Amino acid sequence: MQRDRAVHKRNCPLRLVYVVTEDWFFVTHFLPMARAAQRAGFEIVVVTRVGDRAKEIESEGFRLVALAADRSAFGIGPLLSTLFRLRAIFLRERPDIIHAIALKSIILGGIANLLSGGSAGVFSLTGLGYLWSGNRSVLRVSRAAVRSILRVLGLRSPITFTFENDDDSHEFPHLNDKIVIGGWGVDAIPLSPKSMHSASPVRALYLGRMLKSKGIEPTVKAVQLAREKVDVQLELWGTPDPGNLTSLTEDQLLAFSKLEGVRWCGRAADVSTTWQRADIAILLSEREGMPRSLIEAAATGLPMIAFDVAGCRSIVQDGINGFLVPPGDVRAVADAILKLANDAELRARMGAAARSDFEQRFSIESVVPRIIEVYFNLVRYPQMR
Known part of the structure; x- marks a missing residue:
């Protein structure tokens, strides 16, 4: 599969597929990153549950692939259904890189990636949430299972795990290729500093x-x-x-x-x-x-x-x-x-x-170049300028 993909891609733009549960989350957090990747020469595909932000995504020149999945559904049936939908999408799209965002997308997207031949991947944990919010036995068992799954996902294909802070990174000591990214960049232009003055109230x-x-x-x-x-x-x-x-x-x-x-x-x-x-x-x-x-x-x-x-x-x-x-x-x-x-x-x-x-x-200018470098390192592709 990898060899076939390489032959197919030789004269085509590298295809970067983002997997994210909600279209609004992609727009609010990852749009600047995807724009930068597009400028660097990647073809951008966004796989997500489509809500009311579809036009914003498509207006950027990104291709949108609808994923009918409910992020609050954790039954075995819905999870397997989403897993095999993702596998079918990956087989059709043949991505050079899969960038899966947040824990559920990482686990389902990572397994689907293994089942479809194994592309390079960036797996971004955007916070550990409920599973790390307490010390009950069920949460401890769940955390151990997540650590084991992520470790297995990192054994096949070139995979880089990204974390948003050191605390989260330290929860996964056995992941070999991981980096800490301080968020995903915020555009400083519209957020001008407020002029402070005595205010009442x-x-x-x-x-x-x-x-x-x-x-x-x-x-x-x-x-x-x-x-x-x-x-x-x-x-x-x-x-x-x-x-x-x-x-x-x-x-x-x-x-x-x-x-x-x-x-x-x-x-x-x-x-x-x-x-x-x-x-x-x-x-x-x-x-x-x-x-x-x-x-x-x-x-x-x-x-x-x-x-x-x-x-x-x-x-x-x-x-x-x-x-x-x-x-x-x-x-x-x-x-x-x-x-x-x-x-x-x-x-x-x-x-x-x-x-x-x-x-x-935390500005876009300070964060984006690090991830673009990760993308190119994963595919061992000379950076386009």
Whole structure:
């Protein structure tokens, strides 16, 4: 199969197939990466469940292949169905590289890759999520199974595993070819630094999916505590995600909005404009890969407050560009809000540090070249210029 593919591809562009569960996730997180790969000479194919972002993907000149799969379905029947659909797609497309994104796509796409002849692959873990969120016996067994599966997937064909932070990478010590990528790059142009000034009320902002695992409830509680001493408002931007087991409901979010100083605003039509409304960015996740919301906040020059957990601690430097607080300590979050709300100079200083760190580590210009290099190393193909 590999030899046939090589002959077939000799005079054709290298074909890069992205496998991702949702079209919106590809657009929000991986579009700049795919654009750069296209400029480098790759033909881009996106295999995903098609929602309302299809036109955006196809307008880039990428070919879209619909994958009828529900990411919340974990029964053996749906999983096998998705596995064999992916195998059929790979046999038809004959990719030079498969870039599978997130754990479910990696496992199903990786097995389908083995069953279809074995292309080179980039397997990107964008956070470890629920399986790594506790220590119950069923979770420990599941984690051991995932480690074993990924190790087997890495034994066949050239495969590079990418992680978004060191904590996640350390969970897989037996993977041979792995690198840590600090997120997938955020375009700095629309996210201009906010001009800091004394604001009343000070506005704290969360932007992302409305999930319990993102710490929406402790965020609301912390702001309520802080409001006992200072006029601070909380805006929650984003929508529920029915495909996620930890999604909040609209009724729960509307109940939060009835609290003094709290407002659920729904979907952010323009991320840049939304962040410009904020004086403080908050993310109290249980665990992250590399949280895009904090990267966007840093690009906007905002001070940040987060729990000291995987992913968040890779962005927030305690006392420099924000505050890291012990996980679950709502009172400590409220104290951090008070410090920032009462000191415009501190907000400006931490915001400037956040923007500087973003430019060095998280902009598209700093991240994209590393992955393009990985692509070309996998296929041993001279870089096009």
